[in-house]
Amino acid sequence: MKNSLLAVMLFLMLPFHVGASPEDSVRVSLLTCSPGTEIYALFGHTALRYENKQTGMDLVFNYGMFDFNAPHFIWRYIKGETDYQLGVSDYFFFEKEYAMRNSSVYQQTLNLLPEEQEKLFEILKENYLPQNRVYRYNFFYDNCSTRPRDRIEDCIQGRVMYTENNAPISFRDIVHQFTAGNKWAEFGIDFCLGSDADKVADYRQKMFAPYYLRDALKGASIKATYGKQRALVSEAREIVSRSADREVSSPHYPSxxxxxxxxxxxxxxxxxxxxxxxxxxxxxxxxxxxxxxxxxxxxxxxxxxxxxxxxxxxxxxxxxxxxxxxxxxxxxxxxxxxxxxxxxxxxxxxxxxxxxxxxxxxxxxxxxxxxxxxxxxxxxxxxxxxxxxxxx
Structure with missing residues (x-):
């Protein structure tokens, strides 16, 4: 694993141009992972997958990495100085990790032009530079779900048009949708959240939750600068499936x-x-x-x-x-x-x-x-x- 990641990091430091490859050799996808049992995994996860068939490269860019061993991690986390970072791994290991967790992974292939794919890859490489990869994590407004969305929008030659989900729902209610099976986690989060969490989230703010971002992409389209419009997602499928045989029963603690x-x-x-x-x-x-x-x-x-x-x-x-x-x-x-x-x-x-x-x-x-x-x-x-x- 370490050798593979080292190879990835060294490779990312090399100049690379996806435009040199045939059009159909590159694919960029948004990955949405189903919730896990750990408290940090209750809301699911989002990552970007970059594939190049010509070079055999298959990488996952993950904005949800954090280091428990970082100096004063717990104290900084309580203070809200939560530093996350962009991590890169081989897709093979990413898939194995979520299969072992028994979490589903959904893939939405992005309908990007070759130059947009190249620009997105260059943005991700720049984000992964040591001086850029760490960012101040913000659960509702700047997290592992909103960052991939923003990077996708940054590479588009035009504007992304979402089917706006304006059904009134607060940040807290969205949190409750994902903590319904863990009442103690829900109670602890409610205990810490103040009244601002009860503000109604607009369609874009809802995308802090990975599943809401996935659903937003389903009906999204790209309106090009020259007026032509195309769907943002060209293909969607489940690439890792949960196994019903491996379902773990929740411990029966008093609520x-x-x-x-x-x-x-x-x-x-x-x-x-x-x-x-x-x-x-x-x-x-x-x-x-x-x-x-x-x-x-x-x-x-x-x-x-x-x-x-x-x-x-x-x-x-x-x-x-x-x-x-x-x-x-x-x-x-x-x-x-x-x-x-x-x-x-x-x-x-x-x-x-x-x-x-x-x-x-x-x-x-x-x-x-x-x-x-x-x-x-x-x-x-x-x-x-x-x-x-x-x-x-």
């Missing part, structure tokens, strides 16, 4: 919704027991408010510092915020001394408003958040009630 309600039942039962004993059991509050505060730190960081798109504003900060963590020592101290705590009263008011009116917010809230908010709500309600009763 976020079920987990949330089970936690709420436990908290409610513990609170009721505490009421019978006339005790606060503040250890429960330490765990709940510490977890809520830690989650709030993540949301606050994403909303205020991270460069990730569509993470700010995030109305979940009404429920999960860093103040829970900062106030925790005072919360424990007042619980031990059985003093009034205005923090619980304020939290009770805010959570009551959030739970009662969250459907009016300009952000689609994952329903699994409701039982988690109720856990905090019931603890604050109990503390306010208990201190009021004692003071009477």
């Amino acid at each position: 976020p919704m079920l987990t949330g309600w089970l936690l709420f039942i436990l908290v409610l039962a513990a609170t009721y027991y505490g009421y019978k004993k006339q005790k606060t059991y503040w250890g429960i509050d330490v765990v709940l408010f510490a977890m809520a505060g830690a989650a709030g730190c993540v949301i606050a960081f994403l909303a205020s510092i991270s460069e990730h798109p569509a993470v700010s504003p995030n109305y979940l900060l009404f429920v999960f915020h860093p103040f829970h963590l900062l106030y925790l020592p005072f919360l424990v101290l007042k619980a031990k001394k059985r003093k009034k705590d205005l923090y619980h009263l304020a939290n009770l008011i805010v959570l009551t408003l959030f739970i009662g009116f969250f459907y009016l917010l300009p952000q689609k809230i994952n329903f699994a958040v409701v039982p988690l908010a109720l856990c905090l709500w019931i603890r604050s309600l109990y503390y306010v009630f208990l201190t009021y009763k004692r003071n009477r």
Whole structure:
């Protein structure tokens, strides 16, 4: 594999002109890969395939490469400084990889003129130069799906005319289409995305998802500068097929919704027991408010510092915020001394408003958040009630 990639890289540094080959010896295609099971593969993938029968070259240009071993990768990823790069591999290895994953690969052969094919290949070679291959990845606006589309448009002698899919759908709803089988991934993504993700995506913005790009190309045409029009795709077929015999059953973890309600039942039962004993059991509050505060730190960081798109504003900060963590020592101290705590009263008011009116917010809230908010709500309600009763 390494030797093959080295040969590819050395070859790309050499001058090459596809115009020297017969017209039918070169083929450029868009590859669309079906979703995988890993979280980074849930949305599928897009790549460009370049074939030259005369030279025997068959390469895949992939804008979705990243290096886990890069310095400070995790920290940079959280900050939104996500650097992806263009990778090149032999098609043979690309096909084997997706066949092993049991993912389908669809190929759409592009109906390009010889000079357009040559220009696209030159653009890809230039993009692969060490100083050009790394780019700042942006999940919604600049990713492994939008980059191949843009490179195709760059080589066209004219303009690409898409059949505009203007059915109203938000970025978040598109994400949900691909996370439907993985509720925890959906919950985690919803947790991080803010209200901007609920904006309606136009027909072009929808192409951040590989399947939407594939569908957009089906009815697309090229309007040449001299007025003639031709289809953008000359042939479409499945070149790697999923095997039904190799389908892997998903692990049966409790869903976020079920987990949330089970936690709420436990908290409610513990609170009721505490009421019978006339005790606060503040250890429960330490765990709940510490977890809520830690989650709030993540949301606050994403909303205020991270460069990730569509993470700010995030109305979940009404429920999960860093103040829970900062106030925790005072919360424990007042619980031990059985003093009034205005923090619980304020939290009770805010959570009551959030739970009662969250459907009016300009952000689609994952329903699994409701039982988690109720856990905090019931603890604050109990503390306010208990201190009021004692003071009477």
